[in-house]
Amino acid sequence: MNAATKSSDSDCAADKGTDALTMRHLNGRHVADEGASASVQRPSGGFAVDARMETVEAVRSHPLYQEHLARLAELERDRAFCRHGIGHLLDTARIAWIFNLEYNLGFRKEVVYAAALMHDIGKDEQYERGIPHEEASARIAREILDDMGAAFDEAERDAIVTAIHEHRRLPEGASLLGTMLYDADKASRTCFACSMREDCSWSSEKMNLSVRV
Incomplete structure (x- = not known):
């Protein structure tokens, strides 16, 4: 297991601050013991x-x-379609963390959230300069991560940047973190409740037409 997927007993959010609730794994899920x-x-x-x-x-x-x-x-102030601000970024992070727990993937919470919070951060450069936002976001993320010193080790920084680069069009052989980020990004959109659905460029196959997570 590389550093990007290292975990410890403290990684279970339900373990924080109380010994009253014990957790066990069942089919990749954290489940409270009976009673x-x-x-x-x-x-x-x-x-x-x-x-x-x-x-x-x-x-x-x-x-x-x-x-x-x-x-x-x-830039997105008057945008009628899905936006890419902090609400979307946090939704993606929380869904990715749910995936991480439900499938027992073992990523640190900080790694999951960092990848999700930065996956669209270069979208402004796509609007203004035509740079694919996954490329711009990966570059910006690298600069931020390198500036944070020991908060993330080298393997984690590389994993986060790779996942961000992969999230828009999932390549063959994509990393596990990139795959999880891709699915969380798409699952975050509430197409079933969107007033602009009929005018959206997404195909019906790509849209979320029911609650998925």
Whole structure:
């Protein structure tokens, strides 16, 4: 197992802050042991407290990330179709994390979220300069990751950048992280509730016409 997929017992989000709930794997899923839910106590600070998200927040708050995110929001301000702002990026991250847990893939939470949060961050360059956004996003992500020092090791940085580069058109032999990001990206769109569905360039086969995740 390489560094991009390293995990530990602390990677199970339900383990944070309480010993009252024990978890086991069943067909790749984290499942509460029978009767354990009755003894669950709210962790100190709430269920949303997770120290791993400090690294994710460092990605989100990076000046280069904020620069491109702000420019993208400006360019998509009047866009009627799906946008690529922080809402979409977080939706993709959360769905990818669900996939990671349900299929027991073993990626660190920080790696999953970093890849998802940056997968469209270069979309502004596609709008303004015609650069494919997966290429622009991968380049921007590399710069941000390299600037974060020891938060991600070399193998993790390479895995994140590769996944971002793969997410738009999944190539044959794509990485596992890239495949997961591709599926999470597509699953994040609520085509079934979109008022612009009839005018969308997506084929009906590509659209999400029901809740998938």
